[in-house]
Amino acid sequence: MITAPTIEYFALAPLLIIFGAAIIGVLVEAFAPRYLRRAVHVPLTLLSLVGAFALVILQTVRGVPTTPAAMGSVAVDGPTLFIWGTILVLSFVSVLLINDEEQFVPSAAAVPGSAEEEKAITEGAAHTEVYPLALFAIGGMLLFPASNDLLIMFVALEVMSLPLYLLCGLARRRRLLSQEASVKYFLLGAFSSAFFLYGTALLYGFAGTVDLLGIRERLAVGGGGTETLLLVGTAMLGVGLLFKIGAAPFQAWKPDVYQGAPTPITALMASGTLVAAFGAVLRVFWVALGNDSWNWEPIMWGVAALTMVAGSILAITQTDIKRMLAYSSIAHAGFLLVGVMAVGERGQNALALSGLLFYLVTYGITTVGAFAIVTLVRDPGGEAWHLSRWAGLGKRSPKLAGLFAFFLLAFAGIPLTSGFFGKYAVFRSAVALGEAWLTGLVVLAVVASAAAAFFYVRVIVLMFFSDPSADGPTVVTPSWATSTVVGFSAFATVALGVFPQPVLDLAEKAAKSLFVQ
Amino acid sequence: MTTHYLVLSALLFAIGGIGVLVRRNAIVVFMCVELMLNACNLAFVTFARQNGNIDGQVIAFFVMIVAAAEVVIGLAIIVTIFRTRRSASVDDASLLKY
Amino acid sequence: MELYAPILVLAVLGAGFAVFSVSIAPFTGPKRWNRAKLDAYECGIDPTPQPIGGGRFPLKYMITAMLFIVFDIEIIFLYPWAVAFDKLGVFGLVEMVLFIVTVLVAYAYVWRRRGLDWD
Numbered sequence: 199m200i201t202a203p204t205i206e207y208f209a210l211a212p213l214l215i216i217f218g219a220a221i222i223g224v225l226v227e228a229f230a231p232r233y234l235r236r237a238v239h240v241p242l243t244l245l246s247l248v249g250a251f252a253l254v255i256l257q258t259v260r261g262v263p264t265t266p267a268a269m270g271s272v273a274v275d276g277p278t279l280f281i282w283g284t285i286l287v288l289s290f291v292s293v294l295l296i297n298d299e300e301q302f303v304p305s306a307a308a309v310p311g312s313a314e315e316e317k318a319i320t321e322g323a324a325h326t327e328v329y330p331l332a333l334f335a336i337g338g339m340l341l342f343p344a345s346n347d348l349l350i351m352f353v354a355l356e357v358m359s360l361p362l363y364l365l366c367g368l369a370r371r372r373r374l375l376s377q378e379a380s381v382k383y384f385l386l387g388a389f390s391s392a393f394f395l396y397g398t399a400l401l402y403g404f405a406g407t408v409d410l411l412g413i414r415e416r417l418a419v420g421g422g423g424t425e426t427l428l429l430v431g432t433a434m435l436g437v438g439l440l441f442k443i444g445a446a447p448f449q450a451w452k453p454d455v456y457q458g459a460p461t462p463i464t465a466l467m468a469s470g471t472l473v474a475a476f477g478a479v480l481r482v483f484w485v486a487l488g489n490d491s492w493n494w495e496p497i498m499w500g501v502a503a504l505t506m507v508a509g510s511i512l513a514i515t516q517t518d519i520k521r522m523l524a525y526s527s528i529a530h531a532g533f534l535l536v537g538v539m540a541v542g543e544r545g546q547n548a549l550a551l552s553g554l555l556f557y558l559v560t561y562g563i564t565t566v567g568a569f570a571i572v573t574l575v576r577d578p579g580g581e582a583w584h585l586s587r588w589a590g591l592g593k594r595s596p597k598l599a600g601l602f603a604f605f606l607l608a609f610a611g612i613p614l615t616s617g618f619f620g621k622y623a624v625f626r627s628a629v630a631l632g633e634a635w636l637t638g639l640v641v642l643a644v645v646a647s648a649a650a651a652f653f654y655v656r657v658i659v660l661m662f663f664s665d666p667s668a669d670g671p672t673v674v675t676p677s678w679a680t681s682t683v684v685g686f687s688a689f690a691t692v693a694l695g696v697f698p699q700p701v702l703d704l705a706e707k708a709a710k711s712l713f714v715q
Numbered sequence: 716m717t718t719h720y721l722v723l724s725a726l727l728f729a730i731g732g733i734g735v736l737v738r739r740n741a742i743v744v745f746m747c748v749e750l751m752l753n754a755c756n757l758a759f760v761t762f763a764r765q766n767g768n769i770d771g772q773v774i775a776f777f778v779m780i781v782a783a784a785e786v787v788i789g790l791a792i793i794v795t796i797f798r799t800r801r802s803a804s805v806d807d808a809s810l811l812k813y
Numbered sequence: 814m815e816l817y818a819p820i821l822v823l824a825v826l827g828a829g830f831a832v833f834s835v836s837i838a839p840f841t842g843p844k845r846w847n848r849a850k851l852d853a854y855e856c857g858i859d860p861t862p863q864p865i866g867g868g869r870f871p872l873k874y875m876i877t878a879m880l881f882i883v884f885d886i887e888i889i890f891l892y893p894w895a896v897a898f899d900k901l902g903v904f905g906l907v908e909m910v911l912f913i914v915t916v917l918v919a920y921a922y923v924w925r926r927r928g929l930d931w932d
Contacts, residue, residue: 200897200900200901201900202900202901202902202903202904202905203904221915221918224918224919224921224922225918225921225922227922227925227926228918228921228922228924228925228926229921229925306795307795309798309799310799349773349774349777352777352778352781353777353781356781356784356785360784360785360788363788363789363792364788364791364792367792367795373799374799374800374810375810375811377792377795377796377799378796378810378811379811380792380795380796381741381792381793381796381805382811384788384789384792385735385741385744385745385748385789385805388745388748388785388789389732389735389748389751392728392731392732392748392751392752392755395751395752395755395778396728396751396754396755396758398755398774399724399755399758399759399762399771400758402759402762402766402770402771402774403721403758403761403762403765403766406762406766406767406768407768407770408770408774453811454811457811458811773893776889776890776892776893779886779889780886780887780889780890783882783883783886784883786879786882787879787882787883790875790879791879794872794875
């Protein structure tokens with residue numbers, strides 16, 4: 199018997215607002231004249247993000263639902279609402295960076311350096327499609343960690359990734375690098391999502407459903423001769439998810455894509471996508487495969503160890519600022535994975551989850567700030583990426599270099615920055631479990647953090663203690679939007695480092711109810 | 716007997732996966748990814764039969780749509796880079812490294 | 814097995830018709846000589862000697878094909894609804910209308926941005 203499904207529209211309202219605004223954005227592209235488009239897109243995009251954020255707060259105030267919405271396929275629970283809020287804030291500041299029209303190519307289809315491109319530039323053409331594309335990607339990011347069903351999760355993964363593949367190829371300068379980043383991201387991303395999908399198929403074969411709660415129940419029952427399906431399915435699903443967070447050995451795309459993509463898009467990917475992907479990792483491994491943790495934890499241990507070591511060590515050899523930040527992001531993904539393994543009793547899970555949520559907030563905000571500063575240091579041919587160009591920047595524009603140094607110290611996790619409490623909260627939860635194998639990993643993570651601190655400090659030394667070259671890069675006067683982003687990130691990084699309690703409390707409250715199970 | 720279908724799907728997936736790793740033309744690499752997605756579809760439909768519910772068949776629909784969207788975006792990106800470089804070989808895309 | 818019998822019959826009938834039409838045509842059709850008839854059929858463009866490696870087609874072909882694929886495949890979601898639309902009632906109708914409107918938005922974008930014009 200087929201009955202019409204029911205949908206909790208209020209619970210899904212933030213998603214609907216974002217996707218609705220994206221569709222309106224497409225209509226604007228279709229019908230508004232060229233000179234009006236940007237003027238409509240920017241307020242539309244920002245307002246929809248604010249509206250969605252307001253709805254998230256309203257839902258939090260009115261009480262978090264305890265059952266999944268939309269026939270059990272989307273779980274709007276405490277952690278989801280916290281992650282949604284985080285992603286919306288990070289997207290808002292990233293969109294402010296995207297607003298800088300200097301960053302995007304006037305005509306992506308034109309061959310770089312051709313007469314066609316010259317014509318597009320003189321005509322003042324612009325790809326204002328960037329805004330709806332970003333909104334679609336943000337909508338996917340919201341749906342990804344909230345999906346309570348592997349099919350929805352796959353669709354969300356693609357809705358998040360497909361616009362990002364395109365956005366990566368739209369950098370105004372260094373077109374070849376940008377296009378190459380786009381192709382690499384696309385081919386590797388499609389490859390990994392095929393793994394995700396085959397893992398889903400095998401788990402469907404194992405459990406007879408793709409519902410995360412259904413898989414959990416099937417695992418609780420146990421027995422049957424299909425454990426191979428479970429193990430291989432888990433592994434393949436894991437490959438797809440770990441690729442998205444950039445964990446080793448699936449990290450190779452990250453430096454290339456972060457370097458080639460337009461810097462505002464890199465900021466969006468490095469903050470929003472990472473938060474969303476970690477939400478999804480947590481949901482799959484805690485909710486669906488929580489009863490099977492002894493099977494996936496050893497592998498995850500190895501992946502986490504490899505990721506933090508690879509990220510920290512390879513970062514030292516980098517000479518490009520964006521690649522260095524990418525490797526730093528890989529190392530941070532490794533640190534975050536420590537928290538994913540700190541599962542145990544209910545209270546322990548809440549502790550680990552709140553630590554992870556707090557870490558994601560602090561890391562996301564600092565990342566956006568760091569990339570915002572990268573957009574300001576420019577050579578005649580575009581942004582100055584090479585580290586040698588940053589030498590002596592502290593003497594020429596001390597304020598900017600000081601802020602960048604501060605963000606780097608936050609990445610390193612120095613006390614009095616938000617990064618310290620983020621790391622502390624995650625590592626504390628892992629140690630609290632009292633298992634030797636996990637405590638050992640925490641020790642490794644601390645050592646890796648120290649190694650990572652080395653290259654952050656190296657950049658700071660380079661900026662402040664070496665002489666600026668005569669033809670050094672120019673520091674452009676930031677637009678109001680970029681100044682807002684940098685100011686907000688710096689303020690949040692200080693505030694969360696000195697006075698983290700309110701956000702920690704919020705994360706604890708969000709984590710207390712855990713994921714809907 | 717559904718085992719044969721599962722074996723076929725695993726084989727197709729493996730062929731696609733190996734193709735992605737060894738082929739050098741971006742278009743061919745991409746076709747191999749599509750082959751992997753189709754292998755997934757076969758597995759879904761087979762498991763739907765085996766489990767006695769139609770979830771797998773519905774999922775196959777979604778996968779087809781997603782695959783079509785992916786084709787459109789992927790070919791657009793590959794064609795753009797081909798027009799720039801006159802080559803679709805993934806070996807030539809080597810400006811970004813280290 | 815008997816389930817497959819109609820399919821077999823249909824296949825035989827189809828093949829028979831094809832073979833019959835092709836073999837009877839030379840005897841019954843008019844034979845007027847025309848140069849265009851001897852050309853290779855190339856989707857409407859003049860066949861020219863191809864360079865080594867196959868040569869290239871205008872991008873327009875790809876764009877048209879891509880648009881066709883995307884809009885064509887969206888129709889797939891109408892099938893499950895068509896099977897159960899009476900049971901899904903108003904809810905199904907509203908959702909389907911919303912879905913088609915979303916596809917139409919994409920169509921409007923393609924149309925307004927001259928994606929459907931050949932030149």
